[in-house]
Amino acid sequence: MEPRKITLPLTEADLHSLKAGDRVLLSGIVYTARDAAHKRMVEQEREGIVFPIDFAGQVIYYVGPTPSRPGEVIGSAGPTTSGRMDLYTPRLLEKGLKGMIGKGHRNQEVKDALVKHKAVYFGAVGGAAALISRSIKSAEVIAYEDLGTEAIRKLTIEDFPVFVINDIHGGDIYQEGVAKYKS
Amino acid sequence: MKEIYYEEIVNEVKEMCKRANYDLGEDVYTAFKRALTTERSETGKEVLTQLIENADIAKAERVPMCQDTGTAVFIVELGHDCRIVGGNLLDAINEGVARGYDEGYLRNSMIYHPLNRKNTGNNTPAIVHIELVEGEELTLHMTAKGGGAENMSALKMLKPSDGIEGIKNYILSIVKEAGPNACPPLIVGIGIGGNFERCAYLAKKSLFRPIGERHEDPAVAELEEELIGEINRLGIGPQGMGGSTTALDVKVEVESCHIAALPVAVNLNCHASRHQISMFK
Numbered sequence: 001m002e003p004r005k006i007t008l009p010l011t012e013a014d015l016h017s018l019k020a021g022d023r024v025l026l027s028g029i030v031y032t033a034r035d036a037a038h039k040r041m042v043e044q045e046r047e048g049i050v051f052p053i054d055f056a057g058q059v060i061y062y063v064g065p066t067p068s069r070p071g072e073v074i075g076s077a078g079p080t081t082s083g084r085m086d087l088y089t090p091r092l093l094e095k096g097l098k099g100m101i102g103k104g105h106r107n108q109e110v111k112d113a114l115v116k117h118k119a120v121y122f123g124a125v126g127g128a129a130a131l132i133s134r135s136i137k138s139a140e141v142i143a144y145e146d147l148g149t150e151a152i153r154k155l156t157i158e159d160f161p162v163f164v165i166n167d168i169h170g171g172d173i174y175q176e177g178v179a180k181y182k183s
Numbered sequence: 184m185k186e187i188y189y190e191e192i193v194n195e196v197k198e199m200c201k202r203a204n205y206d207l208g209e210d211v212y213t214a215f216k217r218a219l220t221t222e223r224s225e226t227g228k229e230v231l232t233q234l235i236e237n238a239d240i241a242k243a244e245r246v247p248m249c250q251d252t253g254t255a256v257f258i259v260e261l262g263h264d265c266r267i268v269g270g271n272l273l274d275a276i277n278e279g280v281a282r283g284y285d286e287g288y289l290r291n292s293m294i295y296h297p298l299n300r301k302n303t304g305n306n307t308p309a310i311v312h313i314e315l316v317e318g319e320e321l322t323l324h325m326t327a328k329g330g331g332a333e334n335m336s337a338l339k340m341l342k343p344s345d346g347i348e349g350i351k352n353y354i355l356s357i358v359k360e361a362g363p364n365a366c367p368p369l370i371v372g373i374g375i376g377g378n379f380e381r382c383a384y385l386a387k388k389s390l391f392r393p394i395g396e397r398h399e400d401p402a403v404a405e406l407e408e409e410l411i412g413e414i415n416r417l418g419i420g421p422q423g424m425g426g427s428t429t430a431l432d433v434k435v436e437v438e439s440c441h442i443a444a445l446p447v448a449v450n451l452n453c454h455a456s457r458h459q460i461s462m463f464k
Binding site: 001021023036063064065066067068069075076077078080081083103104105123125126127129130131132133134148149161163165173174176178179180181182183 | 244302419
């Protein structure tokens with residue numbers, strides 16, 4: 001099946017029509033953040049410091065890229081395991097985050113929050129980092145530069161290959177796919 | 184007595200780190216191609232197609248196949264009659280890793296302390312296991328081991344009465360629990376026997392054997408084959424989205440153990456199974 005092309009930000013119609021298992025090519029803006037950036041954002045917010053970016057309507061990509069060579073937009077940049085961000089994700093969804101790109105299981109709390117706040121969890125192919133980098137057209141560190149590979153970057157992506165893992169209707173391709181091929 | 188210079192080891196280790204991260208082993212690449220012909224899920228086939236293309240790009244452009252360029256793990260076979268001149272072996276390996284990760288534009292993923300979590304900035308320390316062997320040769324086996332699959336690995340001290348069924352059930356439960364997190368298709372490394380720490384080492388060591396190679400003990404080889412079948416029937420598939428390719432291979436290593444013990448360790452390796460061997464003669 002041919003992949004569906006979607007331009008970010010995700011519209012209400014996109015969010016409703018995306019189904020677990022769909023193959024999608026994303027274009028537009030995404031922000032990178034992984035363990036250290038999530039921890040800092042959520043902990044600092046408790047001390048009254050606002051998030052460095054407004055995530056309302058946005059998509060976060062869980063990635064810690066390799067260093068870029070001179071002239072390169074970004075190094076290799078595949079997804080990291082999303083479950084480590086589960087502790088912080090419900091708060092980001094409350095703040096209006098509409099999508100995440102990573103790999104691996106989310107906990108039940110996150111899956112419930114996706115349905116509640118109408119947001120989608122996408123999976124990119126873990127380990128396909130050199131291929132994925134080709135769809136990243138620009139990268140700019142916009143916060144937490146001291147975190148190095150874990151800094152928050154603004155990426156412009158074009159036809160970035162993902163699958164819908166968890167949709168807003170409660171669909172979960174990890175459960176459905178395994179059930180289908182278990183023998 | 185053979186002498187090997189410190190700088191020779193540094194330079195070789197440096198190149199091993201780069202090659203491991205740019206050049207996917209032929210055994211893994213061939214296993215991807217074979218899986219593409221047998222995989223039942225269309226999504227699974229798409230994942231495998233991306234992985235093959237990714238390996239081609241990494242090799243041609245000399246870029247890391249995965250952004251997690253791993254912990255550098257070494258199994259060193261050091262001949263009794265081999266002497267390192269100009270410095271010690273551990274320093275040479277660490278210096279090689281530091282230079283390789285820097286020159287190769289590889290990601291530094293090691294931290295000083297598990298609690299303060301500050302990055303060491305050069306991907307050292309490497310994890311080095313030394314095995315003393317006969318002769319005067321030095322052989323370095325290196326892997327760049329990613330964090331995702333390592334995080335889903337586990338060890339359990341089973342009871343001898345749990346037997347082979349208990350061992351299999353435990354292994355299947357760990358692979359199932361790992362699901363998509365460990366980046367399947369996997370190479371599953373199993374240690375059975377030894378003691379608590381030795382068992383974990385056996386599981387890691389098993390992953391250094393090439394894909395497709397069966398254990399020399401026919402009973403262990405049979406167990407490996409049974410596990411390949413049973414793991415692939417779990418339905419997890421490439422990237423855990425369902426399919427018939429969950430494990431590209433299963434490796435088992437066994438060793439003597441205590442009359443009261445049946446330790447079993449499961450060390451998962453993602454499909455980016457990055458191994459290098461260098462022999463100093």
